[in-house]
Amino acid sequence: MKIGLIYSRVSTEEQAKEGQSIDAQIKLCSAFMKENGYSIASNGIYKDEGKSGSNTNRPGLQALLQRVIDDKNIDAVFILDTDRLARNTLDHLSIKAIFQKHNVKLISISQPMIDDSPEGKFIDVVLAGANALQSQITGRKTSKVMEQKVKAGWWAGPAPFGYINSINPNSTSNLDRRIVTPDSNSAPLITKMFQLYASGGFSLDSLVEKMINLGLTPKKGGKLQRSLVHRTLRNPFYYGKMIWRGKIEQGKHKPLIEYETWSLCQKIMNSHNQNSCRKRKHNFLLNGFLYCEDCGSRFFGEQHLKNGKLYRKYHCGSCRRGTYTEISDLEKQVERWFSKVQMTEEYANELRVEARNIINSLRDTTNEERQTLVNQKTAIEKKIRSAEDNLLDDTFTKEQYQRVIARLEAELQLVETELAKTTKNYSKGLNRIERLVDMARDIKKTYHDAEPAIKREYLDLFFSKFMVKDGKIVAALPSEYIKPLIANGKFTVRIRNGWLPR
Numbered sequence: 001m002k003i004g005l006i007y008s009r010v011s012t013e014e015q016a017k018e019g020q021s022i023d024a025q026i027k028l029c030s031a032f033m034k035e036n037g038y039s040i041a042s043n044g045i046y047k048d049e050g051k052s053g054s055n056t057n058r059p060g061l062q063a064l065l066q067r068v069i070d071d072k073n074i075d076a077v078f079i080l081d082t083d084r085l086a087r088n089t090l091d092h093l094s095i096k097a098i099f100q101k102h103n104v105k106l107i108s109i110s111q112p113m114i115d116d117s118p119e120g121k122f123i124d125v126v127l128a129g130a131n132a133l134q135s136q137i138t139g140r141k142t143s144k145v146m147e148q149k150v151k152a153g154w155w156a157g158p159a160p161f162g163y164i165n166s167i168n169p170n171s172t173s174n175l176d177r178r179i180v181t182p183d184s185n186s187a188p189l190i191t192k193m194f195q196l197y198a199s200g201g202f203s204l205d206s207l208v209e210k211m212i213n214l215g216l217t218p219k220k221g222g223k224l225q226r227s228l229v230h231r232t233l234r235n236p237f238y239y240g241k242m243i244w245r246g247k248i249e250q251g252k253h254k255p256l257i258e259y260e261t262w263s264l265c266q267k268i269m270n271s272h273n274q275n276s277c278r279k280r281k282h283n284f285l286l287n288g289f290l291y292c293e294d295c296g297s298r299f300f301g302e303q304h305l306k307n308g309k310l311y312r313k314y315h316c317g318s319c320r321r322g323t324y325t326e327i328s329d330l331e332k333q334v335e336r337w338f339s340k341v342q343m344t345e346e347y348a349n350e351l352r353v354e355a356r357n358i359i360n361s362l363r364d365t366t367n368e369e370r371q372t373l374v375n376q377k378t379a380i381e382k383k384i385r386s387a388e389d390n391l392l393d394d395t396f397t398k399e400q401y402q403r404v405i406a407r408l409e410a411e412l413q414l415v416e417t418e419l420a421k422t423t424k425n426y427s428k429g430l431n432r433i434e435r436l437v438d439m440a441r442d443i444k445k446t447y448h449d450a451e452p453a454i455k456r457e458y459l460d461l462f463f464s465k466f467m468v469k470d471g472k473i474v475a476a477l478p479s480e481y482i483k484p485l486i487a488n489g490k491f492t493v494r495i496r497n498g499w500l501p502r
């Protein structure tokens, strides 16, 4: 016997109407299933009561989609009519595409022919929409598990520099089974790095030199970069805190330094930043994007004067010999890669719809994060006030008070930085999406005309890596932003050979 699920939905206005009730829908669907040789899967009835069909943000529908993705035994989903499922084409086709991907039929019992309707015109567009939707669903699922883990004090991502991901021999639940522990090679050096910097005798650059000499190397190999040192010194993880989705949590991992050392480093870094003029960062447009096809290492830009002429070249950081390539040559090649990205008008329009959805969900998460941070801020401010009270009624000595206040204020600053970051991330996300839509028509030209700094933004938006061999870019890997859009290479963002990861 084949196995099916039932989905039923009724909006608030429809609830009053005859024959449209949830019970009526389920009854009709189960009768139809019985006649056609289907049985209902256990817990196979999904309902959305008092929900509009104008978006897919319905608990019953989301659970149904998750079931279709997870449960390999399902053969079909039964609905009374297509309106139950979705009110707009994009949503409808997106949902259908998920069903198709998992070999699940959609059967609308009052429109038995709907399954064969000629919607093919849209299907390219929609496969991508479906992928986006699916990644939204699975993304939410993993992030829930990860969030629980972080709440319990365990880091839920790749181990930060100086740590390794390992299995906890004393694990008591699935939350503390995989943990991060100090890496016996690099951890002592990182402790040393903080101490050196806290001594005040080093600039960031001289610290990087020093650490290279002491033998500190990044996890992925290659040479220690200034940006990694900077990021590491800024990360409160090393004294025991964790920043997760903008929230600050107490970690149970082994810290590498005392809070005081970390705090000192922040002060030194802030003062250095204020009185040094910013170095021009992207002298080399393609730094960070070029990789060696032979060994996988990163390419670096380099310039030198020879006989009064300036030579600017990129070369592999590890093979070195024989990989030197003219900068202008590679930059021209990259430009040509942009002409491989084309969008149809249809897609540009669908993209706007999708963009609006992304913007909405971005806004929701941002608000959620901000609220949590504001709550944390209020709690810290309350603690500061009670410390002041303790000082006044002599519960605290002046020294105790100062120690407590210093700590609380550092925490307060951390929260405020995170708050500022959520706003920044939000507008950055918005900008990215808007730009994506705007340049839908002629990407190569938009890139060609842009200022170098903007060019970097475009590169970042579309590409994560270009692989170089013998002076030629032989493949390009898409960025995380557009990866969902070109899944299966079927999307109307037309991608020619060599684009997809091997």
Ligand SMILES: [Zn+2]
Pocket (backbone or CB within 6 Å): 292, 293, 294, 295, 296, 297, 316, 317, 318, 319, 320, 323
């Ligand atoms: Zn190489």
